[in-house]
Amino acid sequence: MTASNLFDLTGRTALITGSTRGLGRAIAEGFGAAGAALVINGRDPDKTEAAAAEMREAGLTVRAASFDVTDEQAVEAVFRDLDAEGVQIDILVNNAGIQHRQPMVDLALADWQRVIDTNLTSAFLLGREAAKRMIPRGRGKIVNIGSLTSELARATVIPYTVAKGGIRLLTKGMAAEWTPHGIQANAIGPGYMLTEMNEALTANPDFDAWVKGRTPAGRWGRPDELVGTAIYLASDASNYVSGQLIFVDGGMISVL
Template identity: 50%
Template sequence: MMDVHSLFRLDGRVALVTGSSQGLGKMLSRGLASAGARVVLNGRDPKKLERAVEEFLSEGYDACGYAFDITKRHEIDTAVERIESEIGPIDILVNNAGIQRRAPLHEVTDEIWDEVLATNLTGAFLVTRKVARGMIQRQRGKVIFICSLMSELGRPTTGPYAAAKGGVRMLMGSMCVEWAQYNIQVNGIGPGYFITEMTKSLAEDPSFNDWLINRTPARRWGDPKELVGALLLLASDAGNFINGQIIYVDGGILAAL
């Protein structure tokens, strides 16, 4: 008889989650840890990262933290080498780190454009390139991108973010095409609107909140915990033949006009 539960277990695997000292990244890391993974938290602020690690350890999870900036190649290379030397080979990479800078496209400065693309697209590529080299040698790996509804759709004032997330969708597909032969699965999760530090101001805006509730068939915001199921599917052996896909967890937004 098939042991269905064991398909979703991550015991003995090392998972690196970028941008995981707060928000969705922290919740996703907790989900991986609850399935048995040894989680490597990441952020740019060492003190915030240390607090997150202490929180995980107090909850009984196996966690550690490495502070590095995903937009800086030398920091990425040094950190990944340290992680794999001190903790073990990275089996699961979750590219979660991201930023949003809102402005009409005709008012977007070069600095805003460069910052958003460098973090949300180029940074994700740089981290994945470094980690994937080891995965290719080991003939095993899971790479998961946190995409967005804006990998498919646009909204006013989100042009740089949408361009970056659309680029992530195509980058993810290209990685699948090249690396599936090495038993590496590259997929994405596309969250709808979830209440986090990044979206708190939107949730507190009555006009936006009303628009979202009416636009979403489920008639509510998402709870970050509702992303964990899709994450465990893609990070575990249960998803070994899923490749190049984005699973949208959006309450039905993309299904509705």
Template identity: 50%
Template sequence: MNKHPSFDLTGRIALITGSSKGIGLALACALASAGARVVLNARDADRLEATRAALAGQGIDAAAYAFDVTDADAVQAGVARIEAEVGPIDILVNNAGMQHRAPFTEFPLDAWHRITTTNIDSVFLVGQAVARCMVPRGRGKIINVCSVQSELGRPGIAPYTATKGAVKMLTKGMAIDLGKHGIQVNGLGPGYFKTELTSALVADPAFTAWLTAHTPSGRWGDVEELGGAAIFLASDASSFVNGHILYVDGGITASL
């Protein structure tokens, strides 16, 4: 069966931040499967290179650029290098993020600053740098990774919930400003997926029991299940979808 042409990403360049592991890596693999040339990014250059080499072993020709997405100067330089050395960025996936769990009254100030900088500033900085390149070209796709915590709260993660709510609204604001330039900006909202960030929760029988009881699909998600939504938002299939948050969550945001 031939692929539907609207979902074909052949010849397009996709930058995915925070893509040396977890959800970011899964999204990179998905976009590559649809034909995109993927550009990996993370702060840890050694781990990033190991990931690039592993993908090469699977037949995926990825580029790797290590820079800190919370550092404005590093972002500007990194995006400029990618544009010059790989080519124009057609697709940006703002995936870099972190989690820190603690009761609100005990949440450390340094952790608050670290989580807000990583989860919000990076979306603004990389989004702005790439959008400045996309605007003159009159086209582009930006996907900001949100979360079910863009809509829902849970004990011990109030700051994380605040950051993902902010990313949701930043996504809408970006869509409003950039839509007239032919750029679509949407959010991808994962539910509970098995990743390194959630390993402690996966290993907790009580939490898994709570999750499966409250998720209509009755299970944890596998990161590969985010791929179809990412391809849709990155492709021409979503040419009139702008400012939308697509939740891939097994139905948990629909359930009480």
């Protein structure tokens, strides 16, 4: 196998959750450019189909799958529908996520549960259904999106921190159970990225200065800068890598 073939996703189908915008969309478009057929996901059917149409216009092979990643029955139904259509998911990216910023003493249980379900439980649900189908085939790739908070905590985002810490251990658990079946499960820990979810932070001069001063790269990351690592973990280049979390953070987590 040549070096270029190692990263070729031609002939594979990737399901990327939360992929109508932000990091998920960048990963989806990167996979598509690497040859993969795409199943993109969002909760809003109109927005999901609109994103799919834009990607098709760019020459990518895309189907839209609008469903709530926290709804067990909806997740199971999507996989049954894909089975019925003869679509095999070779690559799963658990990217869907939300944030809720509030001091823990003021945090409502419903908000805690909403963040945990969206960021962590969804990865369990999607991973379980994907693995049921990957195991008989003896191959598959699962990429979970973690965070700097998979390793370190920050005040006012405790549910997110717990969920992303859980992603790290969920990834290791997936690797422990599924690597013997030819499935590699890994995670990516993005640093502070220029996404819609972070718009309030980028607009805050003090926080913006803190990120730039705290990050050795001296800037925020761009969503497209996650694509290379995602393709590596989704491709044959990582066939002997499983249970790992790779930080893509401009060096932030490596320094005091």
